[in-house]
Amino acid sequence: MAIEAEGRHCTHCHEVDAKARIHRAVPTAREPLDQLSSPRELDEIGEDERWLWRLVAEADRVAAGAPPQPDPQQVTDAEERYALVRLAEERVLNRIRVTEGALARPGSWLRPAHRAALVRHLREDRSAAVATAVQRGRIEEALSRLRAIANAHAGYLTEHRIVLSAGRNARAELERIFDDLIDGYAKLSDPPAWFRFGLGYPPPPGAQPQWLAAARETLAQRRKLALEHPKW
Incomplete structure (x- = not known):
């Protein structure tokens, strides 16, 4: 019991606990894509991913309220x-x-x-x-x-470091989700029109990095729009 009491007052342990809380607030938001087989399933936004978007939105709100920083x-x-x-x-x-x-x-x-x-x-x-x-x-x-x-x-x-750090972690997790989704759409036998024609899939040789960046941005916009306008 004495050891436990000491641990509760340890500064290092407190920092570790704070970091753990941040990571617990950023869940893995999607099951492995090999279990998904249709555009409808890929388009679905689960509750965990919605939570990630809320963390990002809250971090953006807090960051926007920061006092100006001098040049x-x-x-x-x-x-x-x-x-x-x-x-x-x-x-x-x-x-x-x-x-x-x-x-x-x-x-x-x-x-x-x-x-x-x-x-x-x-x-x-x-x-x-x-x-x-x-x-x-x-x-x-x-x-x-x-x-x-x-x-x-x-x-x-x-x-506001906890909120901002959670937002950064959530954004990183969303980026991993986007990459998995892009891979999932690319593996479909009949990719949706926005993916095939809007993004120009498959990308021409040598243009993969630029294409991937555009695909991530497009996917993020589509999913954010779907959250803001569910009937879209």
């Missing part, structure tokens, strides 16, 4: 600009420290022209320091906004 290039550009302005600011501040140190030496008064040049450079560097600080502040503010948007997006995805 990664914008974040990269802002980070680069921030690094450059910080470097420029540090260089100016270093020059100011060096100049102030030189002016603090008593011997600087023995060279009036040199001291006057140092004072002029110090005045210019202090103005430059103000300008770079303002520029840094603006870039820092923009970068903070971009990071806040990115964090909100990432937090939303983390919060």
Whole structure:
């Protein structure tokens, strides 16, 4: 009993259980196709496959509600600009420290022209320091906004990771179903017109990958339409 209690509080076990729940929510939605022999049976959509479509629809709904994600290039550009302005600011501040140190030496008064040049450079560097600080502040503010948007997006995805992961698994299972169905339609002695003529089966030599992609898309659209409009 102690071992069981410990397992219930184990973080790793909790993650494993969460993954198991996701996979249990994505059933194998069709019996082997060698048991099917007619277009009517292939066209049939069982309850398990309907459940997969519901998982996909729910994941799509959740994904559509995610906060906007900033353009990664914008974040990269802002980070680069921030690094450059910080470097420029540090260089100016270093020059100011060096100049102030030189002016603090008593011997600087023995060279009036040199001291006057140092004072002029110090005045210019202090103005430059103000300008770079303002520029840094603006870039820092923009970068903070971009990071806040990115964090909100990432937090939303983390919060809904179970639904989104179940949707991805369901979509993968549906794709396997589509491939099995395509194989089933291809094995029929008299494939339906949409398959034979609409998709152009069999595909010409060398066009199999493109044909398969089109067949998957067509089959997905047909089955989704059949779910949305049962009398279609």
